[in-house]
Amino acid sequence: MSLIRGTSLQGYSELVTALGADPGPLLAAAGIAAEAAGHHDRFVRYRSVVTAVEAAAVTTGAPDFGRLLALRQGLDILGPLAAAARTAPTTGQAFRAVHRYLALYSPAIVVPIDRIPGTGHVRLRFEIAVPGLPAHRQITELSVAATVRAFRMVIGPDFVPLSVHLPHDALAPEAEYRSYFTCPVRFAEPYAGFLLRADDLARPLRSDSAVHEVVQQYLTSLTGDFTGGRVSGPVRTLVRRLLPAGSLDRDLIAGHLCLHPRTLQRRLAAEGTTFAALVDDVRREEAERWLRDTDMPMGRLAGLLGYSEQSVLTRSCHRWFGVSGTLHRQARR
Secondary structure: OOEEEHHHHOOHHHHHHHOOOOHHHHHHHOOOOHHHOOOOOOEEEHHHHHHHHHHHHHHHOOOOHHHHHHOOOOHHHHOHHHHHHHOOOEHHHHHHHHHHHHHHOOOOEEOOEEEOOOOOEEEEEEEEOOOOOOOOHHHHHHHHHHHHHHHHHHHOOOOOOOEEEOOOOOOOOHHHHHHHHOOOEEOOOOOEEEEEEHHHHHOEOOOOHHHHHHHHHHHHHHHHHHHOOOOHHHHHHHHHHHHHHOOOOHHHHHHHOOOOHHHHHHHHHHOOOOHHHHHHHHHHHHHHHHHHHOOOOHHHHHHHOOOOOHHHHHHHHHHHHOOOHHHHHHHHO
């Protein structure tokens, strides 16, 4: 069961009320105690947060509910992780600290930052390591918008991404997205996140090295309670990230995790699964999401799932869903 801090819903009740609805029944239906919403010391199920946010968008009739909620949240929702970011010497080190200790906020979230070869650009991706989530477009927009907002709080209000990328079709007129993010926004993309300049990560901050060291020591002392030791979660994350490249195999994943392939195989077996089963499961989840949330052509979807031919995707859809991808898309809508 993947959890997240109650601060992930900071501002939720106030926003729902402002939009003319009652947040109490929505939280109760999602299995969230009203007093947990907005509190750092309370954990709630990640699935419950998805349910509460998606239901609020429907109930209030606000297609931009996730983005509106992000405006009510700051870096402080991360608790002591915010201190680690604010006391770092540069913006890059600030967000590396957040990435390193993010499991303390939620083990369900992964936010990798990587350089794009041949450019001066860096890509930040927002990934959810929870299998089988229902439709979660509002949560995705909330998360990306809140991350952009966090960058502005650390770097400065002048920070503007080069582009924002969302893995679903637009939920509102595209002009509203551009106005909100003040940059180009692209939809039905392979990942959720945004591009920024590499120079943005080198900006100096008003750091306090002594405090930063103490905060990191404190966070390190806590991480053992949250990271567990299971390897299937990181494998799923890497598989999802590498699928579009089409060069996915067990040895490659093992190398990324600094494990021998046979060691990876044994650890997955101990967790009751195999590498092939995880790859197939991730492909099924990604296919379900793309078919549900976008009008992407089947040929392009096959490529994003790492298949060399569309016919392979067709056979997989029959195996997963009992019908073709096109019919499954129609049924899900």
